[in-house]
Amino acid sequence: MWDLVIVGAGPVGLAAAIEAKRANLKAVVLEKGTIVNTLYRWPKETVFFSEAKNIEIGGHPFPSLYPKPTRREALQYYRRVAENEELDIRIYTEVIGIHPDRGHFRVDYRDRDGEGTLQSRFVLVATGYYDNPNRLGVPGEELPHVRYGLDETLPYWKQHVVVIGGSNSAVEAALELYRAGAKVRVVHHAAEIRPRVKYWLKPDFENRVKEGAIGLLLNTRVLEITPREVVVLEKGEGAGAVRRLQADFVLVHIGYKAVDELLRRVGVEFQGDAPLLSETYETSIRGLFVAGSAGFGSDTRTVFIENGREHALKAVGEMADRIKAASLTSTPLSQV
Incomplete structure (x- = not known):
């Protein structure tokens, strides 16, 4: 015993x-x-x-x-x-x-x-x-190019990568992918990236967005993931607009x-x-x-x-x- x-x-x-x-x-x-x-x-x-x-x-x-x-x-x-x-x-x-x-x-x-x-x-x-990562609950999230987390960046070189999320892990992944030669877009459901993102990451990320090195879509809901795209609905100005983002890989970082x-x-x-x-x-x-x-x-x-x-x-x-x-x-x- x-x-x-x-x-x-x-x-x-x-x-x-x-x-x-x-x-x-x-x-x-x-x-x-x-x-x-x-x-x-x-x-x-x-x-x-x-x-x-x-x-x-x-x-x-x-x-x-x-x-x-x-x-x-x-x-x-x-x-x-x-x-x-x-x-x-x-x-x-x-x-x-x-x-x-x-x-x-x-x-x-x-x-x-x-x-x-x-x-x-x-x-x-x-x-x-x-x-036990949170799931999006949308069609296509079980496709093989959808990942929950980032290990190494080399496989994403010169690839279009959509990162879904707005917290520490999403911001950090976007920065690492950008520096590894990926073409990165971040999609987040809220009106801003979480304010409590690590203090040494947040200004770096914001500067990369300002210069256009990393794309950022806020107030955006993911509708579907296909083998080559992420389909999103913009909820802010121009609400109801559907966009299709090119995506060779999708990294989900939503907690x-x-x-x-x-x-x-x-x-x-x-x-x-x-x-x-x-x-x-x-x-x-x-x-x-x-x-x-x-x-x-x-x-x-x-x-x-x-x-x-x-x-x-x-x-x-x-x-x-x-x-x-x-x-x-x-x-x-x-x-x-």
Whole structure:
């Protein structure tokens, strides 16, 4: 019997595992991909918005050569922390079900050898949101030239690329594509690019738009994507005008929503698109906790590594207190 099964080996899941170890809890981390799989899948040239000290976990210093750490540095840092802490992390192991079972949980998983089950007193879900991008809901968005996110820019050289969105990732992608030789247009539904775009990106982007290097269409709704075009409806002046934009590739950057399938299947109560959580990030099912953006539905812009790691510490602290109280009073854990 495990004390804690953690679902997800991102920075928040790792922070929970470290806290569990220091509280003498027997914990295991199950991850369907590799360690910090989300960061691994980020664009290779990503630079964090946070300073290195704000995304440290377990008190391990995060050395960086730059004012803001890079994706490459983060991958090395979190891997080394996991190694130094000797955390029990089982990668390429996907959790496929969580089942309350007489005061504990049965956690079903699938790995390269087949399916299996673990028994645990507590479960903490830290699955994030990167696997669940928001969809446009228009014909053609499943075509092979439509991408959700930007990895490398070379494939887009001399190509007509339409970027849909108006936040950090859309602006950053447009700038990188422009500098890589792509012909870029940005389509956004609102009257302006989001004001909170990173302060070093926004003026750069606005200047490229002013000089005509990047096209920008505001107050515009996407109607359809075809193999060679994006069909849009302009909602501002001249409302009702339909335009057809040449598009060899389409990059959709309209945000994400937390991965919540496991929570919904087990019967967690939701308020809107987010689970109901206690002050210690426990769901409506006793013993089942959530940490990081996994607990906040579509509100992904306010939950980051720096506050998600605090969720993990508070949740694991609550688990440790209950186990201690149960052992001191000989009371069943389910009644503590």
